Amino acid sequence: MSVTPPGPIGDPLFGNGRQFADDPFSFMRACADSYGDVVRFDLGPRETYLLTNPADIERVLVADAEQYRKPQFGDDAMDTLLGDGLLMSEGETWQRQRKLANPSFHNRRIGALDETMVGHTESQLADWNDGDVVDIQLEVARLTVKIIVSAMFGADITDEEVKTVQEKLEPLGARFEPDPRRFLIPNWVPTRENREFDAAIDTLESVIDGIVDRRRGTERDPSVDPAGPEGVAVRGPAGDGDGDLPMDLLSVLLRARDRDEQTDENLRDELVTMLLAGHDTTALALTYTFYLLSNHPEARERVASEAEAAVDGGRAADESTTADGGPSASDVRDMEFTERVLNESMRLYPPVYTLFREPKLDVKLGGYRIPEGSALMLSQWVVHRSPRWYDDPETFDPSRWTPERRSQRPRFAYFPFGGGPRHCIGKAFSLLEAKLILAKVCSQYDLEYEGPDLSLRGSLTMHPDHPVPMRIRER
Numbered sequence: 001m002s003v004t005p006p007g008p009i010g011d012p013l014f015g016n017g018r019q020f021a022d023d024p025f026s027f028m029r030a031c032a033d034s035y036g037d038v039v040r041f042d043l044g045p046r047e048t049y050l051l052t053n054p055a056d057i058e059r060v061l062v063a064d065a066e067q068y069r070k071p072q073f074g075d076d077a078m079d080t081l082l083g084d085g086l087l088m089s090e091g092e093t094w095q096r097q098r099k100l101a102n103p104s105f106h107n108r109r110i111g112a113l114d115e116t117m118v119g120h121t122e123s124q125l126a127d128w129n130d131g132d133v134v135d136i137q138l139e140v141a142r143l144t145v146k147i148i149v150s151a152m153f154g155a156d157i158t159d160e161e162v163k164t165v166q167e168k169l170e171p172l173g174a175r176f177e178p179d180p181r182r183f184l185i186p187n188w189v190p191t192r193e194n195r196e197f198d199a200a201i202d203t204l205e206s207v208i209d210g211i212v213d214r215r216r217g218t219e220r221d222p223s224v225d226p227a228g229p230e231g232v233a234v235r236g237p238a239g240d241g242d243g244d245l246p247m248d249l250l251s252v253l254l255r256a257r258d259r260d261e262q263t264d265e266n267l268r269d270e271l272v273t274m275l276l277a278g279h280d281t282t283a284l285a286l287t288y289t290f291y292l293l294s295n296h297p298e299a300r301e302r303v304a305s306e307a308e309a310a311v312d313g314g315r316a317a318d319e320s321t322t323a324d325g326g327p328s329a330s331d332v333r334d335m336e337f338t339e340r341v342l343n344e345s346m347r348l349y350p351p352v353y354t355l356f357r358e359p360k361l362d363v364k365l366g367g368y369r370i371p372e373g374s375a376l377m378l379s380q381w382v383v384h385r386s387p388r389w390y391d392d393p394e395t396f397d398p399s400r401w402t403p404e405r406r407s408q409r410p411r412f413a414y415f416p417f418g419g420g421p422r423h424c425i426g427k428a429f430s431l432l433e434a435k436l437i438l439a440k441v442c443s444q445y446d447l448e449y450e451g452p453d454l455s456l457r458g459s460l461t462m463h464p465d466h467p468v469p470m471r472i473r474e475r
């Protein structure tokens with residue numbers, strides 16, 4: 001067994017940190033192209049290993065998942081932001097929080113959130129006028145914030161609060177952009193970036209506190225669950241008692257707090273995690289989808305005709321469901337081509353472009369020994385664009401997603417939602433939300449991209465590095 005995987009030579013101070021920070025996307029792909037399935041490099045003080053073979057990724061995420069944990073980076077910005085929320089917690093805390101959250105994400109409850117999702121979309125589209133130009137990324141993020149707060153916190157959020165959340169995402173995101181100098185400057189040094197990061201967290205927490213204050217005392221009132229009687233009928237976690245209890249996540253957590261199974265800090269960590277993880281990723285998936293559809297008018301036409309059928313189906317089936325009569329969760333289930341477009345969009349532009357793990361003991365991967373405590377990067381960006389798994393990988397081609405072609409690829413040649421025990425809890429939620437929003441928008445409008453060539457920025461998620469202006473054309 002060879003001892004150390006190959007990799008690029010770095011400089012003595014920053015390792016490969018500067019190359020990574022300059023362009024993480026090109027750097028990771030060049031590493032995989034030049035050195036193979038397991039590549040070693042140094043990001044600051046950390047030995048880092050890039051894994052791009054689906055078989056190795058499956059072992060880390062699924063088969064040997066208990067041998068790995070989410071890494072503790074020397075700097076604790078992630079901990080300050082997300083604390084012990086679902087995304088970053090480990091061990092018993094993670095198990096308890098995931099068990100508590102599961103009923104809120106039960107399929108039956110998610111399916112019954114369609115009216116809420118459509119209602120918010122309709123309100124937002126009421127502001128759109130033929131010929132206007134909107135920044136589609138900001139527009140969809142505004143919408144997905146409102147939807148996650150309604151659907152999972154059983155509350156409304158004011159336009160002012162949405163604006164505050166959106167403004168604060170910039171300094172929060174900036175803190176997680178790769179920057180090798182950060183390893184040299186401790187967190188407590190009051191750089192402008194650190195001050196803005198701390199201030200953004202304070203503001204985000206005050207928005208969350210406002211929502212919790214509005215909801216306190218209503219955690220047993222079934223009328224607060226926007227999923228209605230179907231959502232309420234989902235069984236709660238053990239200890240939650242019988243009967244018609246609202247199953248939105250905030251009600252579930254407040255009841256757990258009443259039973260002393262949650263601290264105020266647990267509650268805060270979970271709500272910040274859900275607010276951020278539950279809106280930014282779906283907004284990005286939709287942004288990239290609208291961008292791709294604008295560049296591929298034939299695909300846009302096919303999505304539009306599926307969208308029209310779904311909206312018309314809703315109207316015919318039930319005039320009273322929403323202001324416009326639909327679509328419902330079952331109407332969008334038939335939007336097969338649209339689903340392929342979404343898959344292809346998340347292949348080319350995975351909102352989460354790499355996962356991180358840390359082995360709890362020395363492990364063997366791809367024939368190499370990887371030491372305990374190193375950082376592993378499992379990169380969707382690299383695997384999803386590999387010619388080993390995708391012919392002509394740079395080309396947008398929704399026909400890759402027919403069941404036959406899908407079955408020819410290894411399971412982890414595509415993993416936008418991760419996999420194994422830590423897979424995304426919001427997958428079904430975000431797919432329903434994305435399809436309903438696409439159905440509403442594409443049945444009424446064609447969006448034409450008017451910005452520069454897309455360039456990308458890596459932070460916690462993969463963002464366009466500039467506004468995404470779209471001209472709205474009524475169909």
Ligand code: HEM
Binds near residue numbers: 279418419426
């Ligand atoms: C297109 C949309 C989305 C994408 C691409 C996405 C992607 C992911 C990925 C890759 C992970 C695994 C992270 C890891 O293994 O380290 C994850 C976990 C998670 N996601 Fe999502 N996500 C999306 C939507 C959502 C939504 C809508 C919610 C909440 C409503 C959500 C909440 C979470 C949470 C709480 C976790 C942590 C789960 C755990 O560790 O138990 N995500 N997501």
